[in-house]
Amino acid sequence: MSTNKAFLGINLDLLENPKYKNLDSRATILYALYADRYAASLHNARLGNTAFVDNMGVFIRFTNELAAKVLHTTEKMVGKFRKQLSDCGLIKIVRDGLKGYKIYVAPVEETPDNVELILPWKNHRVETTKVTSSWTTFAKLEFCKSLSLSTQITDMTVKSQTSTTCLPKESTSLTHSSLSQSFDNYNGLVGNAHAREASQSENQTQINSQTQINSQKAKKPNPYHTLPDTIKKSFNNVFGFITAPVAIELHTLIDQANEEMVNYAITSSKGRKITSPISYLKSAITNAVKRGAKCAQDMLNYYNDHVKGNATKRVARRSKPRYMSYDQAKEKVDAAMQQLRLTNPEEWLRITQKKKSQSQPKLVTPIYHLGE
Structure with missing residues (x-):
């Protein structure tokens, strides 16, 4: 039967201290999850991984979606539990970006x-047995000398192994005083992070791989610096600052056409209301390449022959009045009535009498009230 079982410990002060009497039981379990994750972050920070350390201390990332799955409840309920913990001062939540959060876990x-x-x-009563390892400091130093490692890595390995294997284990007690003392040593959060510790060689391999990745990123040139000066100047003048993604897109457009065509597309769009510069430039360059344009002059000729003339015609058509004025309409009506008088006098007379009857005021019948 295997005894290496991971467990989730709950600090009994959450149950005993009257300050936390209003905490929901599931909120207590949620705090235990946060504390367990905090212990893991703290352990990694001591090994040199500062991904979860900032100027406020060690933090964790634990989404409400994951907590809802663990607690078999909804994300809305997890939000209520998290607010209870925040009101009690057990956690502090800081927004990180648009959707992310940093959670700082406080002691109980x-x-x-x-x-x-x-x-x-x-x-x-708990009986404990002290075990002294034969893996002494001298043996570790001799082992490290046999490895082709740098001095910094050797010192870190010896320090880490000394703190984890050389020191004898302290006696275990389940009294409240001993639990509080252990809590102070680890900022009040002692989880089962030791159950998830990897071997020292595996950690060293991860450090080396991360160092190699960082060195490769450092060697990769910034796409902005490799842009031609004419493109930088024209884009900054028309659209504004060039970010790294925009610089990559500009390199793609230059490869698709050439520097002269891209520069013309940028400068010709000055003064226009363009909300997405990259989308506009992509469309302009793609259409020009499809038409067979080889240089900026081809793009300019197409604009003068097919775009500029049509725009002038549209403006000319819009400049013409679309409706007649009142005087023009009256003149046309009078001319039509005069023509009708000569061709059809009876119809003209009928229309004239009808207009006169409509123009005369109608007789108003007085209304009498009862009693008058």
């Missing part, structure tokens, strides 16, 4: 001495 306050414990530990 010790139960006051004047509070009667619900779960006293006086009837529990």
